[in-house]
Amino acid sequence: xxxxxxxxxxxxVDAVPHPLLFDERLTAAGLLxxxxxxxxxxxxxxxEPLGVNGSALEVLLRLARSPERRLRMSELAAQxxxxxxxxxxxxxxxxxxxxxxxxxxATDRRGYFAVLxxxxxxxxxxxLPAHLETVDRVLTSVLDPDELDAFERALRKVRAVxxxxxxxxxxxxxxxxxxxxxxx
Amino acid sequence: xxxxxxxxxxxxVDAVPHPLLFDERLTAAGLLxxxxxxxxxxxxxxxEPLGVNGSALEVLLRLARSPERRLRMSELAAQxxxxxxxxxxxxxxxxxxxxxxxxxxATDRRGYFAVLxxxxxxxxxxxLPAHLETVDRVLTSVLDPDELDAFERALRKVRAVxxxxxxxxxxxxxxxxxxxxxxx
DNA sequence: TAAGATTGAATCGTCAATCTTG
DNA sequence: CAAGATTGACGATTCAATCTTA
Numbered sequence: 453x454x455x456x457x458x459x460x461x462x463x464x465v466d467a468v469p470h471p472l473l474f475d476e477r478l479t480a481a482g483l484l485x486x487x488x489x490x491x492x493x494x495x496x497x498x499x500e501p502l503g504v505n506g507s508a509l510e511v512l513l514r515l516a517r518s519p520e521r522r523l524r525m526s527e528l529a530a531q532x533x534x535x536x537x538x539x540x541x542x543x544x545x546x547x548x549x550x551x552x553x554x555x556x557x558a559t560d561r562r563g564y565f566a567v568l569x570x571x572x573x574x575x576x577x578x579x580l581p582a583h584l585e586t587v588d589r590v591l592t593s594v595l596d597p598d599e600l601d602a603f604e605r606a607l608r609k610v611r612a613v614x615x616x617x618x619x620x621x622x623x624x625x626x627x628x629x630x631x632x633x634x635x636x
Numbered sequence: 637x638x639x640x641x642x643x644x645x646x647x648x649v650d651a652v653p654h655p656l657l658f659d660e661r662l663t664a665a666g667l668l669x670x671x672x673x674x675x676x677x678x679x680x681x682x683x684e685p686l687g688v689n690g691s692a693l694e695v696l697l698r699l700a701r702s703p704e705r706r707l708r709m710s711e712l713a714a715q716x717x718x719x720x721x722x723x724x725x726x727x728x729x730x731x732x733x734x735x736x737x738x739x740x741x742a743t744d745r746r747g748y749f750a751v752l753x754x755x756x757x758x759x760x761x762x763x764l765p766a767h768l769e770t771v772d773r774v775l776t777s778v779l780d781p782d783e784l785d786a787f788e789r790a791l792r793k794v795r796a797v798x799x800x801x802x803x804x805x806x807x808x809x810x811x812x813x814x815x816x817x818x819x820x
Numbered sequence: 821t822a823a824g825a826t827t828g829a830a831t832c833g834t835c836a837a838t839c840t841t842g
Numbered sequence: 843c844a845a846g847a848t849t850g851a852c853g854a855t856t857c858a859a860t861c862t863t864a
Contacts, residue, residue: 473700473701473761474701475764477768477775480776480784480788481771482694483792484672484775487668488669490717491665491668507855510669513662513666516657534856536824536825537856538854540826541827541854542855561863562824562825562862562864563823564825577654577656577657587661589797590798591665591794591798592664594797595794599790603664603787606779606783607667607668609783610671611674613778614671614678615670618670709846709848710846718834721833721849722832722834724847725832726832729832741846744841746845746846747845748846
């Protein structure tokens with residue numbers, strides 16, 4: 453009712469900050485991104501003996517788990533977080549390092565397999581114990597079993613939306629197979 | 637006991653795959669990394685109008701939420717997922733785009749502030765509704781409230797280990813302040 | 821013509837060295 | 843000399859164009 457003090461914030465340069473800047477959804481998104489960035493940074497240390505980065509680990513592991521330890525370039529690209537051309541360049545490096553070889557496809561001369569070499573498998577297995585120890589220390593042992601379970605369930609749900617090609621259900625339908633169990 | 641069939645797997649080229657290749661910890665790690673990669677990829681679409689990437693969004697949001705919408709370069713680098721030099725280059729680009737300005741620090745002539753420009757704030761607020769809609773669609777609305785809560789608690793726990801500088805507790809102790817509430 | 825894969829050009833980020841000021 | 847910030851050289855990744863085979 454006074455004539456003075458009608459606008460207490462008069463001198464403020466900022467006025468009112470936009471409420472969406474503090475929306476809780478941004479908090480959730482930031483948590484996911486920051487946590488994953490920190491995790492990836494730590495994992496890089498495990499990979500130093502191999503002289504490769506996190507994307508390479510992803511690719512080496514997929515090859516190691518595949519029948520005959522081989523996968524078509526396009527398959528590998530589709531399953532990884534790289535584009536086709538990114539995978540070509542990564543496999544170039546892994547080939548120079550002797551961890552992976554390329555083999556032409558006998559039935560389709562346009563295609564190539566990336567094959568994990570015996571050396572590649574050996575070196576991967578060499579670093580795996582230390583890597584698993586890291587994952588345990590910073591991720592799986594940080595949560596108690598119920599929390600870890602809920603965490604993985606949540607990640608699967610989100611992944612099914614943001615990366616449908618990785619979703620086991622979708623992958624199975626594409627391949628016309630029965631529902632599989634997820635292992636990555 | 638027979639002399640034949642001593643090694644049923646004789647013909648197998650692969651012998652037994654190494655069990656660590658299928659360790660459940662790799663599954664947890666892969667889920668985190670793949671999910672985050674897919675999430676970041678989708679977010680890039682929201683940022684096209686701004687002509688920037690996900691790292692830039694992180695930086696713009698931090699500036700927008702800071703007093704006077706400014707932060708020292710080194711502060712900003714420490715809080716972001718970039719190195720000092722990476723931040724220098726990002727701010728270069730944001731400056732060219734007119735979204736951020738540099739201002740020298742009056743009390744320490746070695747230092748600079750990155751300041752969000754009025755244009756930068758405006759453009760950030762322009763894209764925020766669509767971005768929040770994306771986050772909701774692929775993350776926060778995918779989980780029901782209990783799941784989302786557990787998910788965020790788990791992420792905070794892991795982040796505190798993999799990125800201790802981002803942990804509110806650590807940050808407060810460094811700044812000699814009482815325990816804060818986390819908002820990112 | 822389309823599919824599998826690679827290449828050239830460009831972007832984004834890092835590390836190590838450097839410059840300036842405290 | 844240490845701290846804040848930037849720069850030069852380089853590595854990893856992407857997009858669009860290209861080459862080869864189906």
